[in-house]
Amino acid sequence: MSAPRVTTAPRVVAVVPSSPADVSGLRAGDELLSLNGRSPRDVIEYSLLVDEPDLDLVVRRRGTAAPFGLSVRKGAGEPLGAEVSSAVFDRVRTCDNHCEFCFIHQLPKGMRRSLSLKDDDYRLSFLYGNFTTLTRFTEMDLERVLTERLSPLFVSIHATDPEVRADLLRNRRGATSLRWLDALLDGGIEVHGQVVVCPGRNDGEVLEDTLTGVLDRYPSLATVACVPLGVSRFSTGEAMRPHTPEEAAAVCDTVEEWQTTFLAAIGRRMVFAADEYYLMAGRPFPAAATYEGFPQHENGLGMARAFEAAFGGNERAALGVRPGFFAAVDGAPPSGYRSLRAAVGGPDRGPAPVAILTGEYGARVLGPLVHSLGRTDIRVVPVANHFFGGNIGVSGLLTGTDLADELASQPVGHRYLLPDSCLSEGRFLDDLTVDDLPRPVEVVATDGLSLRRALEGAAAPTARTEPAAVPVSLGVPR
Numbered sequence: 001m002s003a004p005r006v007t008t009a010p011r012v013v014a015v016v017p018s019s020p021a022d023v024s025g026l027r028a029g030d031e032l033l034s035l036n037g038r039s040p041r042d043v044i045e046y047s048l049l050v051d052e053p054d055l056d057l058v059v060r061r062r063g064t065a066a067p068f069g070l071s072v073r074k075g076a077g078e079p080l081g082a083e084v085s086s087a088v089f090d091r092v093r094t095c096d097n098h099c100e101f102c103f104i105h106q107l108p109k110g111m112r113r114s115l116s117l118k119d120d121d122y123r124l125s126f127l128y129g130n131f132t133t134l135t136r137f138t139e140m141d142l143e144r145v146l147t148e149r150l151s152p153l154f155v156s157i158h159a160t161d162p163e164v165r166a167d168l169l170r171n172r173r174g175a176t177s178l179r180w181l182d183a184l185l186d187g188g189i190e191v192h193g194q195v196v197v198c199p200g201r202n203d204g205e206v207l208e209d210t211l212t213g214v215l216d217r218y219p220s221l222a223t224v225a226c227v228p229l230g231v232s233r234f235s236t237g238e239a240m241r242p243h244t245p246e247e248a249a250a251v252c253d254t255v256e257e258w259q260t261t262f263l264a265a266i267g268r269r270m271v272f273a274a275d276e277y278y279l280m281a282g283r284p285f286p287a288a289a290t291y292e293g294f295p296q297h298e299n300g301l302g303m304a305r306a307f308e309a310a311f312g313g314n315e316r317a318a319l320g321v322r323p324g325f326f327a328a329v330d331g332a333p334p335s336g337y338r339s340l341r342a343a344v345g346g347p348d349r350g351p352a353p354v355a356i357l358t359g360e361y362g363a364r365v366l367g368p369l370v371h372s373l374g375r376t377d378i379r380v381v382p383v384a385n386h387f388f389g390g391n392i393g394v395s396g397l398l399t400g401t402d403l404a405d406e407l408a409s410q411p412v413g414h415r416y417l418l419p420d421s422c423l424s425e426g427r428f429l430d431d432l433t434v435d436d437l438p439r440p441v442e443v444v445a446t447d448g449l450s451l452r453r454a455l456e457g458a459a460a461p462t463a464r465t466e467p468a469a470v471p472v473s474l475g476v477p478r
């Protein structure tokens with residue numbers, strides 16, 4: 001298969017003042033038709049090109065008759081100082097699977113088109129930690145990954161039995177595409193795996209078989225996450241349903257038994273169950289040390305324990321969270337890839353009572369932490385996800401609509417803190433922004449340390465000045 005055709009030149013969206021880009025005359029809005037004679041397909045190639053010491057650019061600028069050249073003088077490795085508009089300049093490689101559990105098939109009608117993009121692109125896996133099934137991976141892709149050391153990558157396994165995997169992906173290539181996983185691991189690429197566990201489909205004996213397959217065939221995988229499927233009220237997959245608490249407990253048991261097996265066999269635990277499983281099963285989370293450094297924190301593994309540690313003052317545990325699983329859709333964040341996002345403080349710091357807005361799962365984690373502070377001026381406000389409905393309770397999928405409904409019933413004059421995980425490029429999934437909410441909110445980076453600092457930003461009154469409309473939740477009903 002040939003390389004994807006370049007269809008779009010990288011467009012500059014910002015130029016750092018006094019940077020080499022600025023000094024050479026590059027402007028926001030310019031399109032970079034070539035850099036040293038090459039047209040990058042994505043920001044990975046772009047980053048390599050702009051690392052070179054001197055650059056000859058061909059630029060297209062609105063209002064000028066024809067493209068023109070610009071010479072940039074800079075040192076090797078010196079930042080160019082130009083931010084470009086997206087991560088991939090040719091087409092994002094879309095997925096050719098039809099998984100019954102696919103959340104994109106469970107979105108309501110009328111959401112912005114970019115949210116419906118089913119990507120299966122190893123480049124977005126490298127840049128954003130998106131999972132790829134490898135069903136569209138090619139020999140050329142492998143060569144590039146190995147040459148440019150695009151590591152780590154994130155691969156959806158779901159099942160190691162070829163027939164079961166093909167059935168889950170509803171794609172015959174699903175039966176054979178894990179051969180690329182072999183090749184990646186043989187090439188020394190760090191790969192993290194994921195199993196979306198669907199009750200009655202790939203839990204129980206199938207999950208046992210999958211983890212046996214991981215141990216036998218892919219012991220050099222870095223980690224394997226077991227995550228529950230999300231079922232929204234728009235799901236049409238008849239066989240897809242949420243786990244019962246007993247099924248969630250069974251997944252926790254299976255994972256913990258296999259951790260013992262992996263520890264004995266390869267000296268590390270390899271497989272982890274998502275925090276949601278422990279919440280569904282009504283069990284305490286495993287100890288922080290058992291997460292072995294939280295390698296799949298952003299996938300919901302150990303997030304509660306890491307948050308708790310950071311909230312308690314452990315700065316190294318403040319890992320931050322990406323905004324849900326639509327992170328890659330809308331292009332590159334100005335602050336770079338996989339970077340922690342800064343908290344955005346609001347203007348109303350003061351002794352007002354504080355409300356922490358969060359999803360129903362988040363409230364069950366935050367409730368005890370806030371309670372431990374012994375402050376009566378802080379409450380946790382769980383926001384039910386009516387927009388998606390079903391079993392969706394994570395804060396990353398909170399929408400502006402549900403937040404607006406909740407805030408409308410909350411007192412005026414309180415401080416409202418909102419985790420940034422539910423915002424992408426300043427917008428909620430339903431396209432509303434914080435300016436559309438009926439109360440001012442302060443957006444706080446989704447980690448325990450940032451929340452702690454935001455709470456310390458207000459003087460703690462000795463008694464609540466106004467009764468909370470919604471009491472602190474120490475156990476939100478599912």
Ligand code: SF4
Binds near residue numbers: 096104133
């Ligand atoms: S591979 Fe991912 S994007 Fe593609 S259908 Fe399955 S769940 Fe959806």
